[in-house]
Amino acid sequence: MGESEREKPRIDYDEIFSPVVRHTSIRPVLALVATWDLHLEQMDVKTTFLHGDLEEQIYMQQPEGFSQPRHEHLVFRLKKSLYGLKQSPKWYKWFNSYMIQIGYKSCKYNCCVYVKSLDDGSFIFLLLYVDDMLIAGKNLDDVVGLKALLSQEFDMKVRCCKENS
Numbered sequence: 001m002g003e004s005e006r007e008k009p010r011i012d013y014d015e016i017f018s019p020v021v022r023h024t025s026i027r028p029v030l031a032l033v034a035t036w037d038l039h040l041e042q043m044d045v046k047t048t049f050l051h052g053d054l055e056e057q058i059y060m061q062q063p064e065g066f067s068q069p070r071h072e073h074l075v076f077r078l079k080k081s082l083y084g085l086k087q088s089p090k091w092y093k094w095f096n097s098y099m100i101q102i103g104y105k106s107c108k109y110n111c112c113v114y115v116k117s118l119d120d121g122s123f124i125f126l127l128l129y130v131d132d133m134l135i136a137g138k139n140l141d142d143v144v145g146l147k148a149l150l151s152q153e154f155d156m157k158v159r160c161c162k163e164n165s
Contacts, residue, residue: 019092021112021127029113029125029136038136039143043150044157045095045131095128098153118142 033040059075096106099114104126107113112128124137124146133150137143150156 019112020129022110025107025110025113026127026134029127029134032125033136036138038138039140041135041143041147043133043135043147045133046155046157092128095154099126102149 030040032038058078060078061075062072096111099106104114104116107115114126114128116124118124118137118139120139122138122142124135124142126146127134127136135143135146137146147156
């Protein structure tokens with residue numbers, strides 16, 4: 001494999017960007033959950049870094065045990081991210097564009113805080129930490145609706161944090 005086909009320092013090798021919500025943003029949202037008796041749910045994206053499409057052309061040698069004698073000189077061109085690949089955390093671009101598409105706004109001071117104003121005057125919040133998220137909202141149906149939308153777009157694990165009776 002030639003040097004031109006590898007990740008290159010100062011060109012694409014160091015381009016890692018996976019933003020996380022700041023603790024200074026989590027605390028006020030949790031305070032709102034407690035004060036306003038909001039529903040709070042956690043979700044986790046399964047195999048996050050395997051979802052990102054690669055913008056770069058990246059090639060890899062055949063894994064040990066896979067190569068076939070007649071084709072051992074061949075390499076693979078990656079179309080999707082792999083764990084450990086420096087460009088893998090770019091999945092955030094996909095997530096952010098989806099959130100904007102479904103009507104959420106990213107906070108000016110913390111790009112991992114998404115908010116949507118609802119018809120009844122309430123808000124629904126989503127806090128993103130790499131591939132984990134907290135969702136808080138007054139109406140359980142709104143929270144469940146957002147979870148359903150996210151599950152249609154991403155392969156999600158769902159955990160319940162707090163449910164009101």
